Structures are given as structure tokens and as C-alpha cells.
Amino acid sequence: MRLLHTSDWHIGRSLHGTDLLAEQDRVLARLAEVVATEGVDVVLVAGDVYDRAVPSADATAVLDRALTRLRSAGAAVVLTPGNHDSARRLGFASGLLAVSGVHVRASTPRLDEPVLLADEHGDVAVYGLPYLEPEVARHELGLAEARSHEAVLTAAMDRVRADLLLRPGTRSVVLAHAFVGGGVASDSERDICIGGVDLVPASVFDGVDYVALGHLHRPQSLSPRVRYSGSPLAYSFGEAGQDKQAWLVDLDADGLADVRPVPLAAPRSLTVLTGELEELLADAAHAPLEEHFVSARLTDPVRPADPMRRLQARFPHCVHLEWTGGAEVTDGRSYQERLAGRSDLEVAGEFVRHVRGLDAGSTERELLGRALLAAGRDEVAR
Incomplete structure (x- = not known):
């Protein structure tokens, strides 16, 4: 049998x-x-x-x-x-x-x-x-x-x-x-x-x-x-x-x-691509992967604008995106210790840098300050 x-x-x-x-x-x-x-x-x-x-x-x-x-x-x-x-x-x-x-x-x-x-x-x-x-x-x-x-x-x-x-x-x-x-x-x-x-x-x-x-x-x-x-x-x-x-x-x-x-051959293979966005979009070596399910790990030092849409223009089955280029290593202090003595505006500015890899500009800092004032955090304006 x-x-x-x-x-x-x-x-x-x-x-x-x-x-x-x-x-x-x-x-x-x-x-x-x-x-x-x-x-x-x-x-x-x-x-x-x-x-x-x-x-x-x-x-x-x-x-x-x-x-x-x-x-x-x-x-x-x-x-x-x-x-x-x-x-x-x-x-x-x-x-x-x-x-x-x-x-x-x-x-x-x-x-x-x-x-x-x-x-x-x-x-x-x-x-x-x-x-x-x-x-x-x-x-x-x-x-x-x-x-x-x-x-x-x-x-x-x-x-x-x-x-x-x-x-x-x-x-x-x-x-x-x-x-x-x-x-x-x-x-x-x-x-x-x-x-x-x-x-x-x-x-x-x-x-x-x-x-x-x-x-x-x-x-x-x-x-x-x-x-x-x-x-x-x-x-x-x-x-x-x-x-x-x-x-x-x-x-x-x-x-x-x-x-x-x-x-059992996969109807659609899974592939993990790592690199900077422009590199992934331009590299001819990735042509055979364009119909794969793709997970992209971006190493750009600054978070690119609209990365998923741009990736899917080349890799229509890109289903996952991770940005690793701006990852920071903590110094071992607790969250409370790292916030001690810092204003709300400083904390908000650090958050922008963490998620984007780039400091907030002067106009952005002004907008953040106005938003915090509107939320009742008026000490940030001083």
C-alpha cells in the first residue's frame, strides 16, 4: 500500500x-x-x-x-x-x-x-x-x-x-x-x-x-x-x-x-531583500524575483518617502517592509531615566529622529510646539 x-x-x-x-x-x-x-x-x-x-x-x-x-x-x-x-x-x-x-x-x-x-x-x-x-x-x-x-x-x-x-x-x-x-x-x-x-x-x-x-x-x-x-x-x-x-x-x-x-514546488516563492531602496529598485539582478512574495528590509540611513508604493511598482507582491537603517541602540537606561529633565518638545523631536532617521526641521519643531501648546503642554513654549 x-x-x-x-x-x-x-x-x-x-x-x-x-x-x-x-x-x-x-x-x-x-x-x-x-x-x-x-x-x-x-x-x-x-x-x-x-x-x-x-x-x-x-x-x-x-x-x-x-x-x-x-x-x-x-x-x-x-x-x-x-x-x-x-x-x-x-x-x-x-x-x-x-x-x-x-x-x-x-x-x-x-x-x-x-x-x-x-x-x-x-x-x-x-x-x-x-x-x-x-x-x-x-x-x-x-x-x-x-x-x-x-x-x-x-x-x-x-x-x-x-x-x-x-x-x-x-x-x-x-x-x-x-x-x-x-x-x-x-x-x-x-x-x-x-x-x-x-x-x-x-x-x-x-x-x-x-x-x-x-x-x-x-x-x-x-x-x-x-x-x-x-x-x-x-x-x-x-x-x-x-x-x-x-x-x-x-x-x-x-x-x-x-x-x-x-x-512540492511553490506557486509563488518567498524572498527577503535587504538594501537601500534605490538599490533594490535599480538592481537588474533582482529581475527574477519580481513575481515573488517579497519582504524588504531597507537599510537607508534616512527613512525613504512612500517606500511600499515604490517597491510594489517593481515587486507587485511585496507584502512586508521593515526599515532598519535608523535603528538606535539604547544605553541601558530605563525609559523614565532617559526622559528625566527633558521637555516635551525635546522628547517629540527625538521621536521624529527615531522613526525617520533625520532631525525635525525648524518648521516642524514650530508645528510640534504649537500642537503641544494646544494640548495644554504650555511649558514647552518657554
């Missing part, structure tokens, strides 16, 4: 306020192409299907198209909710969807009921563990004191292993959404730490043939059988240049046979 391990689709997410639904639609269509060309039997989606608990109508339409394409390409689908999803909303009509080959495993009390799929070697039991919020899951799992991710996932896996004992010879796959020890985070995941007890040891998942993890957006292997697929798109500029992929997983008669990456 051949499986395609994916996770963290985050349908509906934006990049610095820019809608990514078109890019998400394209990369999810690529998954259906992989299913068709590689002969994939089952697609696994390990949580964070949507980016928010109440997705928009446009986001649900993207998911609808993605699932339809995957089924049309010939694969069954097993998906679970992550910490961004609402398990109850994602699980709506799961019984009807299962009839069509889309299996949504969103119920914590029923997490030890696998999706049973068969090949020429027999059954494969696919257990979908929804994201387990400790304070909620401990009640659903009947745990009196457990308040950590490790405790609730251990209890969940104990149930899975108990069910597997009743299925001798059955190969097994688990989907889980968690921060597992040894994994490397990016800067686009939402923190799932509850009192510092978010980390889960990989040994919690002992006893199954393959563990398809979600939550961390960087693809990585914690062991040959425990892996993160990562997100199919980069969702922050900290992931710029990161290769995205899914895992192609083969099971034979004895269990895990082979795992290999399947590259």
Missing part, C-alpha cells in the same frame, strides 16, 4: 494580510497529480486542515476542490483536525464523507477505531488522533490528573495499541498533531504549550509501523518511522528558501518498506 503523508494545509491563511487561497488551491492540486502519477492509495492529512476554527466560505470551497481532486485521482483520504481547526465543525457529516472515501477522524472518544484499508497483504489500520488539548482531552479519555500533551497522547496511544492487539498481523499507521521531541520549529506555527508541557517524546508512538505527524512546518524525520511532512506552502518569511514536500510511504507485508520525499 502506498500512502502520501501531508499536513498543515492551513487553508485560509494569509501572508502579512495577503490572501493565499489561490496558491493553496494550486499546491493542493499538485497533491492530486502526485496521487495519479505515483499510484497513491491513501492520502494522510495530519491536522491543521484550515487555519481557523470558523473558516470562510472561500476556504471551504478550496478544501472541497482538493478532496474532490484527490478522490478523482484514485486515493482514499484520512484527515484529522489540528490545533487551528474546530474538531466538531471539521467532523460534520463525517459518516457521509466516509462512504465516499474521505475519512474525517475528529472524535477523541473514538480515536481507537481505525479506518481499515486492505491490499494484497491484508488490512492496514489507520488511526487518526485529533489534536488533543490536555484540559479537554483528559476528560474525554477518562484521565483524572493528566494535564500535559504527553499524558493525553500516551493514553490515546495505549488505546490504539490495545485495539491493535485484537488485530494480529495488521499493519498500522497513526496520524497525530503534536510537538514531538527532536522536531525543529519554524516561526509560523501557533504555540501549543500549556504551562511548558507541550513536548512529547517520540517513544509515545512505539508499536506502530508509521507515524504521520503534523504541527511543525519544516519537513523532518525523527526516526525512519516517525516524520513530519511539514506544510505544503511557506507561511512566513522565516521559511523563505525552505524546500516543501510530502512523504511517499510504502507498506509491504511486513510493515514499513520505504519512505521518500515528493517535492
Whole structure:
């Protein structure tokens, strides 16, 4: 049996306020192409299907198209909710969807009921563990004191292993959404730490043939059988240049046979550009980057006028701007100490210099003084 391990689709997410639904639609269509060309039997989606608990109508339409394409390409689908999803909303009509080959495993009390799929070697039991919020899951799992991710996932896996004992010879796959020890985070995941007890040891998942993890957006292997697929798109500029992929997983008669990456080309790459504004606008070497999502870090000693509009004239998908040229290093004194003995006009003038990198002119100082007088700060006029 051949499986395609994916996770963290985050349908509906934006990049610095820019809608990514078109890019998400394209990369999810690529998954259906992989299913068709590689002969994939089952697609696994390990949580964070949507980016928010109440997705928009446009986001649900993207998911609808993605699932339809995957089924049309010939694969069954097993998906679970992550910490961004609402398990109850994602699980709506799961019984009807299962009839069509889309299996949504969103119920914590029923997490030890696998999706049973068969090949020429027999059954494969696919257990979908929804994201387990400790304070909620401990009640659903009947745990009196457990308040950590490790405790609730251990209890969940104990149930899975108990069910597997009743299925001798059955190969097994688990989907889980968690921060597992040894994994490397990016800067686009939402923190799932509850009192510092978010980390889960990989040994919690002992006893199954393959563990398809979600939550961390960087693809990585914690062991040959425990892996993160990562997100199919980069969702922050900290992931710029990161290769995205899914895992192609083969099971034979004895269990895990082979795992290999399947590259997922970005519909639109992310690029960070650093330099002075005029330099970024004129440099011919940046021509191949003009259709990328761009984050610009300007090093001009004085803040340029209207920089975003000018950047977007060349880089229409520039979505983030940071000016670093006028940054000041404080001398270690507190804010109160730095203001001591200074007039309001002096403080306002320093603010102008801080945000612009240039002192206020005489006319500007006059206007600032008049504004402070109008606000009742008449001592500045003396």
C-alpha cells in the first residue's frame, strides 16, 4: 500500500494580510497529480486542515476542490483536525464523507477505531488522533490528573495499541498533531504549550509501523518511522528558501518498506531583500524575483518617502517592509531615566529622529510646539 503523508494545509491563511487561497488551491492540486502519477492509495492529512476554527466560505470551497481532486485521482483520504481547526465543525457529516472515501477522524472518544484499508497483504489500520488539548482531552479519555500533551497522547496511544492487539498481523499507521521531541520549529506555527508541557517524546508512538505527524512546518524525520511532512506552502518569511514536500510511504507485508520525499514546488516563492531602496529598485539582478512574495528590509540611513508604493511598482507582491537603517541602540537606561529633565518638545523631536532617521526641521519643531501648546503642554513654549 502506498500512502502520501501531508499536513498543515492551513487553508485560509494569509501572508502579512495577503490572501493565499489561490496558491493553496494550486499546491493542493499538485497533491492530486502526485496521487495519479505515483499510484497513491491513501492520502494522510495530519491536522491543521484550515487555519481557523470558523473558516470562510472561500476556504471551504478550496478544501472541497482538493478532496474532490484527490478522490478523482484514485486515493482514499484520512484527515484529522489540528490545533487551528474546530474538531466538531471539521467532523460534520463525517459518516457521509466516509462512504465516499474521505475519512474525517475528529472524535477523541473514538480515536481507537481505525479506518481499515486492505491490499494484497491484508488490512492496514489507520488511526487518526485529533489534536488533543490536555484540559479537554483528559476528560474525554477518562484521565483524572493528566494535564500535559504527553499524558493525553500516551493514553490515546495505549488505546490504539490495545485495539491493535485484537488485530494480529495488521499493519498500522497513526496520524497525530503534536510537538514531538527532536522536531525543529519554524516561526509560523501557533504555540501549543500549556504551562511548558507541550513536548512529547517520540517513544509515545512505539508499536506502530508509521507515524504521520503534523504541527511543525519544516519537513523532518525523527526516526525512519516517525516524520513530519511539514506544510505544503511557506507561511512566513522565516521559511523563505525552505524546500516543501510530502512523504511517499510504502507498506509491504511486513510493515514499513520505504519512505521518500515528493517535492512540492511553490506557486509563488518567498524572498527577503535587504538594501537601500534605490538599490533594490535599480538592481537588474533582482529581475527574477519580481513575481515573488517579497519582504524588504531597507537599510537607508534616512527613512525613504512612500517606500511600499515604490517597491510594489517593481515587486507587485511585496507584502512586508521593515526599515532598519535608523535603528538606535539604547544605553541601558530605563525609559523614565532617559526622559528625566527633558521637555516635551525635546522628547517629540527625538521621536521624529527615531522613526525617520533625520532631525525635525525648524518648521516642524514650530508645528510640534504649537500642537503641544494646544494640548495644554504650555511649558514647552518657554
